[in-house]
Amino acid sequence: MKRLDVTLGQDLRHPLEEYLRMDRIPHVWCPGCGIGTTLNAFLTAVKKSGIPRKDIAVVSGIGCSGRAAGYVKLDSFHTTHGRAIPFATGLKLANPKLTVVVFAGDGDLLAIGGNHLIHAARRNMDINIICINNFNYAMTGGQFSPTTPEKARLTTAPYGSYEHPFNVPFLVDSCGATYVARWTALHVRRLTNSILEALHHPGFSFIEVISSCPTVYARRNRLGTGLDLLKFYRDNSVIKNGANTRECDIRFQEQLIVGKFVDQEKPTYHDTMTEYLSQSVGKRYVPYQGPMQGKEEDGN
Amino acid sequence: MKYWRKPLDAAQVKPPRGEVHIVINRCKGCGFCITYCPRKVLEFSEEFNRKGYHPPVVLHPENCVNCGLCEAICPDFAIWSTPVEQPEEKKENAGGK
Ligand SMILES: Cc1ncc(C[n+]2csc(CCOP(=O)(O)OP(=O)(O)O)c2C)c(N)n1
Ligand code: SF4
Numbered sequence: 265m266k267r268l269d270v271t272l273g274q275d276l277r278h279p280l281e282e283y284l285r286m287d288r289i290p291h292v293w294c295p296g297c298g299i300g301t302t303l304n305a306f307l308t309a310v311k312k313s314g315i316p317r318k319d320i321a322v323v324s325g326i327g328c329s330g331r332a333a334g335y336v337k338l339d340s341f342h343t344t345h346g347r348a349i350p351f352a353t354g355l356k357l358a359n360p361k362l363t364v365v366v367f368a369g370d371g372d373l374l375a376i377g378g379n380h381l382i383h384a385a386r387r388n389m390d391i392n393i394i395c396i397n398n399f400n401y402a403m404t405g406g407q408f409s410p411t412t413p414e415k416a417r418l419t420t421a422p423y424g425s426y427e428h429p430f431n432v433p434f435l436v437d438s439c440g441a442t443y444v445a446r447w448t449a450l451h452v453r454r455l456t457n458s459i460l461e462a463l464h465h466p467g468f469s470f471i472e473v474i475s476s477c478p479t480v481y482a483r484r485n486r487l488g489t490g491l492d493l494l495k496f497y498r499d500n501s502v503i504k505n506g507a508n509t510r511e512c513d514i515r516f517q518e519q520l521i522v523g524k525f526v527d528q529e530k531p532t533y534h535d536t537m538t539e540y541l542s543q544s545v546g547k548r549y550v551p552y553q554g555p556m557q558g559k560e561e562d563g564n
Numbered sequence: 565m566k567y568w569r570k571p572l573d574a575a576q577v578k579p580p581r582g583e584v585h586i587v588i589n590r591c592k593g594c595g596f597c598i599t600y601c602p603r604k605v606l607e608f609s610e611e612f613n614r615k616g617y618h619p620p621v622v623l624h625p626e627n628c629v630n631c632g633l634c635e636a637i638c639p640d641f642a643i644w645s646t647p648v649e650q651p652e653e654k655k656e657n658a659g660g661k
């Protein structure tokens with residue numbers, strides 16, 4: 265009785281189609297890859313946020329995760345490897361009213377782009393980072409990355425990685441991030457809520473998504489399919505909202521601490537800039553409002 | 565649905581109902597929706613889709629409660645649910661105290 269009804273749903277439109285470049289779907293991500301689920305969560309949050317489409321921009325780095333910018337029907341830019349955060353910072357400076365989202369991988373954000381990350385967090389730059397942590401450089405075939413847990417095997421770590429990985433929430437927390445959360449690709453509801461909160465949070469928000477990479481990470485480590493990875497997350501995730509980020513390090517195939525760890529208010533880069541310059545320059549200082557200043561142009 | 569005790573308002577509250585839609589040839593057969601649907605509405609098809617994957621089939625349409633989990637967890641934007649209007653026949657009997 266398990267017959268395929270090929271007509272089912274053909275004439276209907278997916279609820280997120282207005283946010284997707286449907287001409288580019290199906291996307292390139294492998295079956296069971298968590299990046300698609302994360303993009304789904306992100307677009308759901310964008311839809312729920314009520315932020316007009318023209319006021320949101322997506323910036324990606326290079327890698328499997330970086331492909332996201334190409335699928336969203338929003339202003340988006342696929343930058344060079346590691347440079348998503350400086351590009352996003354520039355966008356935010358040039359147009360402070362924009363909600364700027366960086367969607368990139370652990371290699372992009374923490375290896376080649378690591379310096380940009382720590383300084384954007386230090387400045388409490390008002391941008392939102394969605395970091396796909398699949399524990400490796402997936403697009404280039406599975407080299408180990410700064411988040412690869414010790415003992416995990418990858419092409420450049422055939423006997424298992426012996427480097428100490430970053431504890432990412434602790435890193436960004438200690439640098440000054442004001443919103444820090446970690447979820448897995450299984451925690452779709454909580455992830456969507458966190459992204460929604462981050463979109464409305466003034467200041468530097470960082471959401472780490474532990475994401476299934478069946479093709480490279482799981483295959484190298486014989487961990488099975490994407491579904492097997494989700495089952496692992498289900499059995500081994502412990503939700504600890506407000507946990508001390510120092511205790512959130514990840515060990516190979518051990519307990520995963522997830523949750524919202526940091527949510528605090530602190531003046532953003534723009535707040536402190538406006539305050540300091542108004543004090544020192546006085547009335548001559550006119551805060552920059554962006555290119556649309558004065559023009560009440562209300563397209564979609 | 566099984567309850568450990570019968571809710572006091574069981575007669576009044578009807579669980580919502582949903583209809584599942586699947587774009588067969590967009591699906592990559594990962595099984596996320598099938599595994600995590602709380603009402604076990606879906607099952608792998610025996611046949612292949614155009615890309616060679618086994619997409620889900622709706623085995624128990626009457627069980628769908630429109631929770632939207634399949635829609636949220638699908639990495640490929642291939643499945644979603646819409647609410648189904650339910651007939652309101654029972655209303656007169658259920659209204660009293
Ligand atoms: C300047 C530069 N150096 C190296 C590369 C090669 N390269 C492409 S993607 C990538 C790593 C991607 O890893 P990650 O950011 O974790 O994304 P994933 O593919 O895992 O999603 C590298 C090193 C490049 N494209 N540009
Ligand atoms: S290689 Fe890994 S991260 Fe890249 S699309 Fe495939 S499963 Fe996803």
Ligand code: SF4
Nearest residue numbers: 601628629631632634
């Ligand atoms: S909407 Fe919920 S109950 Fe219905 S098929 Fe999807 S996951 Fe199952």
Ligand code: SF4
Nearest residue numbers: 591592594595597638
């Ligand atoms: S979650 Fe999506 S891609 Fe995976 S089996 Fe279900 S419909 Fe197909």
